[in-house]
Amino acid sequence: MIYFVTSNEGKYREVLAIAKKYGLEFEWMKEKYVEIQGKDLEEIARKSAEILSEKMKDKKFFLEDSGLFIEALNGFPGPYSSYVFETIGNEGIIKLMKGVKNRKAYFKAVIAYWDGKEIRTFTGIVEGEISDEIRGSYGFGFDPIFLYSGRTFAEMREEKNEVSHRRRALEKFFEWLNA
Amino acid sequence: MIYFVTSNEGKYREVLAIAKKYGLEFEWMKEKYVEIQGKDLEEIARKSAEILSEKMKDKKFFLEDSGLFIEALNGFPGPYSSYVFETIGNEGIIKLMKGVKNRKAYFKAVIAYWDGKEIRTFTGIVEGEISDEIRGSYGFGFDPIFLYSGRTFAEMREEKNEVSHRRRALEKFFEWLNA
Numbered sequence: 001m002i003y004f005v006t007s008n009e010g011k012y013r014e015v016l017a018i019a020k021k022y023g024l025e026f027e028w029m030k031e032k033y034v035e036i037q038g039k040d041l042e043e044i045a046r047k048s049a050e051i052l053s054e055k056m057k058d059k060k061f062f063l064e065d066s067g068l069f070i071e072a073l074n075g076f077p078g079p080y081s082s083y084v085f086e087t088i089g090n091e092g093i094i095k096l097m098k099g100v101k102n103r104k105a106y107f108k109a110v111i112a113y114w115d116g117k118e119i120r121t122f123t124g125i126v127e128g129e130i131s132d133e134i135r136g137s138y139g140f141g142f143d144p145i146f147l148y149s150g151r152t153f154a155e156m157r158e159e160k161n162e163v164s165h166r167r168r169a170l171e172k173f174f175e176w177l178n179a
Numbered sequence: 180m181i182y183f184v185t186s187n188e189g190k191y192r193e194v195l196a197i198a199k200k201y202g203l204e205f206e207w208m209k210e211k212y213v214e215i216q217g218k219d220l221e222e223i224a225r226k227s228a229e230i231l232s233e234k235m236k237d238k239k240f241f242l243e244d245s246g247l248f249i250e251a252l253n254g255f256p257g258p259y260s261s262y263v264f265e266t267i268g269n270e271g272i273i274k275l276m277k278g279v280k281n282r283k284a285y286f287k288a289v290i291a292y293w294d295g296k297e298i299r300t301f302t303g304i305v306e307g308e309i310s311d312e313i314r315g316s317y318g319f320g321f322d323p324i325f326l327y328s329g330r331t332f333a334e335m336r337e338e339k340n341e342v343s344h345r346r347r348a349l350e351k352f353f354e355w356l357n358a
Contacts, residue, residue: 035216076266080259087255088275095275096267
């Protein structure tokens with residue numbers, strides 16, 4: 001039994017859908033865990049797993065941390081994406097990017113897995129652009145402003161799960177688990 | 180001997196100037212420490228001091244965490260003020276606040292002091308407004324966009340240290356120390 005620890009239901013559903021394709025199942029542990037501040041997502045995920053492992057002991061678990069990194073904004077909102085989403089939201093990002101020519105951005109996801117003895121991390125990235133307006137109603141977080149091949153993640157429905165940063169990180173993790 | 184732990188020179192200089200008025204001196208420990216993510220500044224400062232105390236043992240120290248909380252932006256940038264300053268800066272906040280009528284904001288500072296045995300926190304707040312433009316060149320961080328009685332903190336020079344959130348938190352701390 002492996003636990004997936006997250007308090008975010010949208011994230012849980014997405015991981016569940018991807019795991020099914022690999023014939024894998026996980027137990028949802030709906031819980032907030034301690035995260036440190038930092039600029040490096042790998043370091044944050046690893047440290048969070050380290051702190052949580054002291055409580056979980058020999059129980060296996062993984063957690064996932066992700067962020068949207070916008071080139072013209074020096075990587076903002078980056079590791080603080082969920083706080084930024086909860087405060088200024090998609091509207092805030094659209095406003096900050098008004099008149100900005102360089103629209104390049106990427107989503108990054110890091111999985112940190114505790115096997116009862118040590119922590120391993122798996123990273124996935126997807127490159128895209130920030131749209132001029134909010135579009136689509138699927139997914140969660142910054143999905144409605146992240147353009148991938150002409151559509152936002154929130155317009156892509158299930159197709160998002162074929163190309164997303166989370167899918168790419170999970171793919172590496174699941175292939176390693178199944179090896 | 181009490182250490183003041185910060186990697187921010189502007190913060191150190193400000194604390195030094197205020198401490199002088201109380202006849203107090205501290206040793207500057209220029210170091211970054213682990214901070215957790217969270218919405219509550221008191222909790223973040225306390226937890227940071229707790230983690231650092233494991234290393235400092237019976238050495239006395241204090242640290243200070245502060246943030247700018249803008250009402251119309253649901254408290255953003257709040258606890259992540261330094262990251263937000265480093266990425267989108269004052270220009271980003273001005274842009275986000277363009278056309279927003281409610282300009283109310285406050286600066287909050289929390290001191291966490293480890294006396295070798297336990298942690299105490301001291302809080303200071305100063306209320307003001309977000310200006311329409313960047314003004315003044317004193318201070319640091321968001322000082323040039325924080326209006327207090329018609330001037331920004333960055334236009335107030337030394338006078339800022341009479342009314343600032345940091346001054347108010349330090350005042351409580353120093354009075355408690357001198358008691």
